[in-house]
Amino acid sequence: MSPEQSWTGTSGRAQHPWWTYHSDRELLALAKEYPYVAVEHSCIFVRGAPYELIDFIDDPLRDGVVRNLAGETVPITRHLETLGIHDAVPLSRRTPVLAYGSNAAPAQLARKFGQTGDAVIPVVKADITGIDAVYSAHITRYGAVPATLAESSNTTLHAFITWLSGDELSIMHESELGRSGAVPGNYVYGELTGAGVTSDCFSGGHRLHAYVSQFGALGLGEQPTALDAVVATSRIFASLSKVDVLSCVRDSISPQHELDDFILDAVRMDGVRRGWSQRLRRSALPDILPCFAERF
Numbered sequence: 001m002s003p004e005q006s007w008t009g010t011s012g013r014a015q016h017p018w019w020t021y022h023s024d025r026e027l028l029a030l031a032k033e034y035p036y037v038a039v040e041h042s043c044i045f046v047r048g049a050p051y052e053l054i055d056f057i058d059d060p061l062r063d064g065v066v067r068n069l070a071g072e073t074v075p076i077t078r079h080l081e082t083l084g085i086h087d088a089v090p091l092s093r094r095t096p097v098l099a100y101g102s103n104a105a106p107a108q109l110a111r112k113f114g115q116t117g118d119a120v121i122p123v124v125k126a127d128i129t130g131i132d133a134v135y136s137a138h139i140t141r142y143g144a145v146p147a148t149l150a151e152s153s154n155t156t157l158h159a160f161i162t163w164l165s166g167d168e169l170s171i172m173h174e175s176e177l178g179r180s181g182a183v184p185g186n187y188v189y190g191e192l193t194g195a196g197v198t199s200d201c202f203s204g205g206h207r208l209h210a211y212v213s214q215f216g217a218l219g220l221g222e223q224p225t226a227l228d229a230v231v232a233t234s235r236i237f238a239s240l241s242k243v244d245v246l247s248c249v250r251d252s253i254s255p256q257h258e259l260d261d262f263i264l265d266a267v268r269m270d271g272v273r274r275g276w277s278q279r280l281r282r283s284a285l286p287d288i289l290p291c292f293a294e295r296f
Contacts, residue, residue, distance in 0.1 A: 065110030194291030
């Protein structure tokens with residue numbers, strides 16, 4: 001079991017608290033660098049690495065062409081065979097799930113799915129109209145203020161769709177919903193019923209799914225606060241960087257803390273973090289996504 005996986009909720013119960021495997025510097029980076037670095041292009045995520053998706057006709061896992069680590073363009077089937085993978089689940093048997101926060105980052109996918117195994121995930125660029133990525137009213141186990149979705153008229157969110165097999169979706173559910181572990185999840189899973197979707201692979205017959213915070217949006221003011229690190233066109237909400245939002249949260253609930261100490265206490269002291277999150281929920285902005293229908 002990797003210590004990285006332990007805080008994503010995908011590798012069972014650790015022998016020691018997950019944070020004991022990391023230095024203060026590493027812990028602070030997990031909080032301050034959220035939502036981590038996403039790819040700039042559509043890709044196929046395999047065994048910890050994103051391979052740029054150059055082209056495909058119908059199914060990127062059947063007729064796609066990718067760029068390997070040597071910079072060569074090769075058919076995806078040949079590339080997977082070199083990794084010992086011969087039967088990737090086709091796109092028709094996968095569920096499209098919006099990745100608008102850290103789940104679009106290869107580093108986060110590697111933490112959840114590992115650098116071995118047979119997870120093969122198309123991560124495809126998508127433009128979603130009518131919503132935006134905003135901060136949620138809670139603090140994660142790793143000290144970040146994470147993302148959720150909010151309705152935002154005329155805004156186009158530039159994100160990704162992860163196409164997940166049944167097994168991959170179960171792993172993602174475990175990390176987001178916390179159904180099979182001792183730590184409850186912070187998100188609910190469902191369908192985006194009213195957002196406009198423009199994305200390769202996605203057609204009118206598909207239903208786009210997403211994980212949305214069960215706590216609502218962070219209430220720093222009368223409107224949600226967007227993630228500066230997530231790109232959107234015609235954004236109507238004010239945005240903040242990941243560090244600035246942590247500072248605002250610290251100022252509102254524990255101003256006596258230095259920021260780094262605030263983050264480390266949130267990571268190491270479960271009860272303290274839960275208490276802080278409860279205080280954030282008192283001023284949360286609820287009912288921010290009427291186009292979402294819970295399906296789990």
